[in-house]
Amino acid sequence: MKKLNIAIVGLGNIGSYLYKYLIKNKKILAEKNNCVPNIIYVSAKNKKRKRGIRISKKKWLNHYLEATTNKNVDLVIELVGGAEGVAKKLVFNALKNKKHVVTANKALIAKYGDQLAKIAESNKVNLEFEAAVCGGVPIIRSLKESLIANKIKKIYGIFNGTSNYILSSMDKENKSFLDVLTDAKKLGYAEANPKADLNGDDVSAKLKILSSLCFNSFLNKNIHVEGIKDIDKIDIINANTLGYKIKLLGFAELINKKIYQRVHPTMIKKTSYVASIDGVLNAVIINGEPVGQSIIQGEGAGPSATTSALVSDISSILRGNIKFPFSISGKKRKKLSYENISERFFSAYLRFDVTDKSGVLSNITSIFSNNNVSIKRLIQNPNKNKGTSSIVIITHISKDKSISKILKTINKKSYIKKKVKLIRIDEN
Amino acid sequence: MKKLNIAIVGLGNIGSYLYKYLIKNKKILAEKNNCVPNIIYVSAKNKKRKRGIRISKKKWLNHYLEATTNKNVDLVIELVGGAEGVAKKLVFNALKNKKHVVTANKALIAKYGDQLAKIAESNKVNLEFEAAVCGGVPIIRSLKESLIANKIKKIYGIFNGTSNYILSSMDKENKSFLDVLTDAKKLGYAEANPKADLNGDDVSAKLKILSSLCFNSFLNKNIHVEGIKDIDKIDIINANTLGYKIKLLGFAELINKKIYQRVHPTMIKKTSYVASIDGVLNAVIINGEPVGQSIIQGEGAGPSATTSALVSDISSILRGNIKFPFSISGKKRKKLSYENISERFFSAYLRFDVTDKSGVLSNITSIFSNNNVSIKRLIQNPNKNKGTSSIVIITHISKDKSISKILKTINKKSYIKKKVKLIRIDEN
Numbered sequence: 001m002k003k004l005n006i007a008i009v010g011l012g013n014i015g016s017y018l019y020k021y022l023i024k025n026k027k028i029l030a031e032k033n034n035c036v037p038n039i040i041y042v043s044a045k046n047k048k049r050k051r052g053i054r055i056s057k058k059k060w061l062n063h064y065l066e067a068t069t070n071k072n073v074d075l076v077i078e079l080v081g082g083a084e085g086v087a088k089k090l091v092f093n094a095l096k097n098k099k100h101v102v103t104a105n106k107a108l109i110a111k112y113g114d115q116l117a118k119i120a121e122s123n124k125v126n127l128e129f130e131a132a133v134c135g136g137v138p139i140i141r142s143l144k145e146s147l148i149a150n151k152i153k154k155i156y157g158i159f160n161g162t163s164n165y166i167l168s169s170m171d172k173e174n175k176s177f178l179d180v181l182t183d184a185k186k187l188g189y190a191e192a193n194p195k196a197d198l199n200g201d202d203v204s205a206k207l208k209i210l211s212s213l214c215f216n217s218f219l220n221k222n223i224h225v226e227g228i229k230d231i232d233k234i235d236i237i238n239a240n241t242l243g244y245k246i247k248l249l250g251f252a253e254l255i256n257k258k259i260y261q262r263v264h265p266t267m268i269k270k271t272s273y274v275a276s277i278d279g280v281l282n283a284v285i286i287n288g289e290p291v292g293q294s295i296i297q298g299e300g301a302g303p304s305a306t307t308s309a310l311v312s313d314i315s316s317i318l319r320g321n322i323k324f325p326f327s328i329s330g331k332k333r334k335k336l337s338y339e340n341i342s343e344r345f346f347s348a349y350l351r352f353d354v355t356d357k358s359g360v361l362s363n364i365t366s367i368f369s370n371n372n373v374s375i376k377r378l379i380q381n382p383n384k385n386k387g388t389s390s391i392v393i394i395t396h397i398s399k400d401k402s403i404s405k406i407l408k409t410i411n412k413k414s415y416i417k418k419k420v421k422l423i424r425i426d427e428n
Numbered sequence: 429m430k431k432l433n434i435a436i437v438g439l440g441n442i443g444s445y446l447y448k449y450l451i452k453n454k455k456i457l458a459e460k461n462n463c464v465p466n467i468i469y470v471s472a473k474n475k476k477r478k479r480g481i482r483i484s485k486k487k488w489l490n491h492y493l494e495a496t497t498n499k500n501v502d503l504v505i506e507l508v509g510g511a512e513g514v515a516k517k518l519v520f521n522a523l524k525n526k527k528h529v530v531t532a533n534k535a536l537i538a539k540y541g542d543q544l545a546k547i548a549e550s551n552k553v554n555l556e557f558e559a560a561v562c563g564g565v566p567i568i569r570s571l572k573e574s575l576i577a578n579k580i581k582k583i584y585g586i587f588n589g590t591s592n593y594i595l596s597s598m599d600k601e602n603k604s605f606l607d608v609l610t611d612a613k614k615l616g617y618a619e620a621n622p623k624a625d626l627n628g629d630d631v632s633a634k635l636k637i638l639s640s641l642c643f644n645s646f647l648n649k650n651i652h653v654e655g656i657k658d659i660d661k662i663d664i665i666n667a668n669t670l671g672y673k674i675k676l677l678g679f680a681e682l683i684n685k686k687i688y689q690r691v692h693p694t695m696i697k698k699t700s701y702v703a704s705i706d707g708v709l710n711a712v713i714i715n716g717e718p719v720g721q722s723i724i725q726g727e728g729a730g731p732s733a734t735t736s737a738l739v740s741d742i743s744s745i746l747r748g749n750i751k752f753p754f755s756i757s758g759k760k761r762k763k764l765s766y767e768n769i770s771e772r773f774f775s776a777y778l779r780f781d782v783t784d785k786s787g788v789l790s791n792i793t794s795i796f797s798n799n800n801v802s803i804k805r806l807i808q809n810p811n812k813n814k815g816t817s818s819i820v821i822i823t824h825i826s827k828d829k830s831i832s833k834i835l836k837t838i839n840k841k842s843y844i845k846k847k848v849k850l851i852r853i854d855e856n
Contacts (some may be wrong), residue, residue: 021577021718031760032576032752130574136719138574145573146558146566148460149449149739276704290449290732291564297723304718311577321749324460332459 002035004318007067009090010079011044014104014131016051017303018077018310023053029311033318041067068093075100075317077310083107095119095127102313104131104306110205114218117325127325128313133206134159134282136305137298141312143213143286144327150288152214156251159206161280161300162197163228163248165189167265168278171236171245177229189280199227200263203250211252211261214286215336216328222338223261231265235351235421238392239267242349242377245275246423258339267349267425342401347376349394350403351421352410356382356389360415364391371406373398388417394425430463432746435495437518438507439472442532442559444479445731446505446738451481457739461746469495496521503528503745505738511535523547523555530741532559532734538633542646545753555753556741561634562587562710564733565726569740571641571714572755578716580642584679587634589708589728590625591656591676593617595693596706599664599673605657617708627655628691631678639680639689642714643764644756650766651689659693663779663849666820667695670777670805673703674851686767695777695853770829775804777822778831779849780838784810784817788843792819799834801826816845822853 006022008015022029022037030036042055043064061067064086067076076094078101080087087108094101096119103109109116109129120127130140143152158164162184169180181198184190196202204225212219228248239246244267253260268275273295277283282300287293299305316323326333354360361380368375377394395403407420434450436443450457450465458464470483471492489495492514495504504522506529508515515536522529524547531537537544537557548555558568571580586592590612597608609626612618624630632653640647656676667674672695681688696703701723705711710728715721727733744751754761782788789808796803805822823831835848 017718025577028756029576032756136722138570138722141574142566142570145744146569146740147736148457148743149453149736273704276701288736290445291736292727292733294564294566294726295724297725299720299722305720308575308577308716308719312574315576316573319749319751321747323747328456328460 001030003038004035005038005040005072005074006077006314007041007043007061007070007073007075008039008077008079009043009064009067010081011042011049011051012079013303014306015044015079016053018079018307019055020053021307021311029315029318033315035318035320037314037318040072041070043067064090065093068097068099073099075102075314077314078103078105081105081107083111088112091116092119095123095125098123098125100126100317102128102310102317104310105129106132106202106205106209110208110219113209113212113326114330118330120325121330124322126317126322128316129209129325130313131306131309133209134284135299135301136308137282137284137296137300138309138312139210139284139296140213141316142296143210144323147286147288147291147294148327150291152254152286152288154251154253154287155210155214155284156249157284158247158274158277158282159203159250159284159300160197160248161282162190162194164277165280167228167231167236167246167248170231170233171240172278174233176233177231198229200225200248203248203263207250207252207261207263211259213327214252215254215259215334216326216332217259217334217336220259220261220338222340224264224341226264228265230421232421234390235423238349238351240270242267242394243270244268244425245270247274247277249274249426254336258337260339260341260344262341265423267423269427272428342399342404344400345397346400346403347395347397347425347427348403349392349423349425350407352391352393352416353418354389354391355415355417356384356387357415360389361391363413363415364410367406367409368393368395371402373402373406429458431466432463433466433468433500433502434505434742435469435471435489435498435501435503436467436505436507437471437492437495438509439470439477439479440507441731442734443472443507444481446507446735447483448481449735449739457743457746461743463746463748465742465746468500469498471495492518493521496525496527501527503530503742505742506531506533509533509535511539516540519544520547523551523553526551526553528554528745530556530559530738530745532738533557534560534630534633534637538636538647541637541640541754542758546758548753549758552750554745554750556744557637557753558741559734559737561637562712563727563729564736565710565712565724565728566737566740567638567712567724568641569744570724571638572751575714575716575719575722576755578719580682580714580716582679582681582715583638583642583712584677585712586675586702586705586710587631587678587712587728588625588676589710590618590622592705593708595656595659595664595674595676598659598661599668600706602661604661605659626657628653628676631676631691635678635680635689635691639687641755642680643682643687643762644760645687645762645764648687648689648766650768652692652769653690654692656693658849660849662818663851666777666779668698670695670822671698672696672853673698675702675705677702677854682764686765688767688769688772690769693851695851697855700856770827770832772828773825774828774831775823775825775853775855776831777820777851777853778835780819780821780844781846782817782819783843783845784812784815785843788817789819791841791843792838795834795837796821796823799830801830801834
């Protein structure tokens, strides 16, 4: 039987898990794919780290770049992470030297995916990155193969387990953002430095990759990104009162040949499917023609779920199935225009913490009216002891630019105690 | 660019939709798969039926079997349906003559899949049947490719849109089975003869195929099948009172190297994911190692969703990716033992319509006790006017055989006005 010689670079939690998996399941994978997955080399920063695996000395490369030059290597698996440095050098060199590449690196693909795909295509090797987006949720392969028939109009969902865990725990346990974040770190659901999870960057990278696949377009940086770090307990409580849940959602939509990419906390109906996704799960909803709406849900992260994704990529290469990294040749990918969301229309939740004095409410509502934004619902909760008041306004569907303008004006007012909170509402 | 010559046999709703789709999307499919999907022949029982498509005369075959013998045909798409007759002859002959086959025929694959796969394997052609199971839900390709890394322990879900539509409408609109069925026929959600949808046979065929793929085993007929036609409005009401919904679920599980396949109405917690799937949707839940739990949801039937599935199969063949029809070579598929569910343990909902007289309840409970089945909950609703009483019993988890024995004994009693209703409960 044929063999595919593999070098794994990066042996952290994921790399070690994958190594063990491939050793243990070599036979069944060979039987299913008619080709043996054969690990011949590994490389990692810290050779001596405890991994619970025995790796013979001759498998260790002296330098990670040898994986890209060694004649015996067919496939380089990059599990280093980060858009620059080692990972970047490794993947670029591997593809240039006609090695297949499997990577779990969303930052790298979101940034250099187009360039990398071009090299892969001209060198007729695979560049696979299922594990870069939503761990165990096989969304990349689904878009490239299972749902290949479809024109995708919209893809959205929960793409970050850490922030979803925090938001659903704040809701269920009635705790503050910081308390839940502390819990999440203890439980291993948040990293020591969870910045990219909380500020939306992680979702942003994933969404860029998905947009590109869905719409046969190049990667694009025009994306509106807000994270969850400003969500207060009071917003969660207000959402519940109004019949909503708050989720950090990513959306990519094709409207009149323009692509809109956005990541922001979103109020969605309590009874909607997305509202039911709690904890560290990921869920992706795809609206396609002719298939209608499809949903894929699963574990979004962790060594085991990620290994499932990596092995599906490895198997695809074992079967000898060369495909375009972004579903279609770089020559045929479209240069669609990516627009920012200022011209889009949303209904919005706005929370104003103000000094409780007469005239404030009428000033606020007059600013709405001056900007042609119509108010659907208004709730005022005065806190007499503190001399403050919390005003919640739900707008009718309005231009995003108009809402921004209102916020800019009102944030300057002396009666504003705290930056106005905006959460967009999605009624789907 | 390479071409793949296709013959479509069967031009009903699905065949016609697929024909139109392939004509319209020839270019993009060719670009994505590096090979042109080229329809050269068609065949259908009724040439003159209105299809809204123009097919040139020279494309019509004189006889459907010519699709299997014509030298120019590379791929035969079978959309005739049924396990025997035309469909069977067509697919067997096509594979024997080294043509690839794509089919949407679950009855054929559930019955003859093993034999067909053997021919396909020895002739090195594809036999693809994504469209046979759950229409637009790409469960076959997900099991064979996206989730290839996983040992599947359990697969279950809602595999029949018609019966799910009926059960959820009975629940939401508080209507009887027959009233909803009449509506469903008018709306096109149930066929004129919906027998296979209602008696569980449709789910049974799909589940057999899924079992075989999940557990790398041969197809097996040992399956417990109950449909939904005996579900009364009162059971739906009782389920709600008890915190459950009733769904027609299929389950395939691997427990101690034995496979259990079952299809039956099931009470599941109102708050569970499966309970939220209403209408004609299908949902498949997969418990795999290492991926954890994955869910795929989508439109289960109809020409558009089915075309999405067919095109994913066709694309796989366009890319030239020969795979084993059941994921692994027939030589490696296992002969696992399939057991019936009598030794399995379930909690059960039982409804007894009895004559309202003293001694009945104590007789019933004594029969439970004699069979070592412990009662968790009992509700008695007498109907004084009719002199009858409805007794609902929820058991603790008990051996299925013991429940059957109780039913057999009690059904013979003179105080029983109507066959006792059993609905198994799933607490997951």
